[in-house]
């Protein structure tokens with residue numbers, strides 16, 4: 419399973435990349451706004467840190483022509499920039515056009531299997547179902563049920579679109595997505611840090627070090 423960082427904070431991405439467990443980065447307009455930095459300069463810095471790994475940059479136009487214009491400019495920043503397009507009719511026709519130009523697309527704001535099927539048919543490289551928002555707004559567990567449905571359906575038809583689990587709220591989301599065979603999870607940095615932790619690891623290490631210290635007296 420690949421781990422992407424869900425962040426537009428260059429310092430945070432610089433901190434995490436050397437760990438070797440990060441395989442790409444996703445951003446969105448809210449994360450860019452939160453960073454307080456200009457979009458193109460920020461994506462350029464992140465793309466350089468990620469060294470060839472996919473870095474998703476989202477358009478803010480909502481019409482087909484505007485999306486293509488923004489996508490063209492974003493894709494010129496670096497070869498590893500992936501264009502994030504919303505799951506709308508205009509977004510999906512732009513997805514087909516970009517695919518024809520060999521520009522990779524990440525279809526975002528996906529909340530149903532029907533939408534995920536359209537994304538795959540339009541040639542998306544990545545589809546981003548938002549599990550946390552589904553849990554928040556529909557019912558707990560609704561997000562993972564969608565991942566299960568997408569992974570199962572995609573397998574039946576040999577789509578090559580990768581399932582990128584987004585809007586992750588907890589370590590449980592990651593573990594469940596891995597068991598279901600999702601290709602990628604994109605993680606807020608805080609959750610990535612929490613993945614290293616287990617109380618029994620701390621307790622066990624404390625006991626090992628205490629026993630060792632005692633034996634050296």
Ligand code: E4P
Nearest residue numbers: 424444446546551584585586
């Ligand atoms: C990433 O691609 C998504 O934009 C992000 O995971 C959304 O997360 P949120 O629901 O916590 O805003």
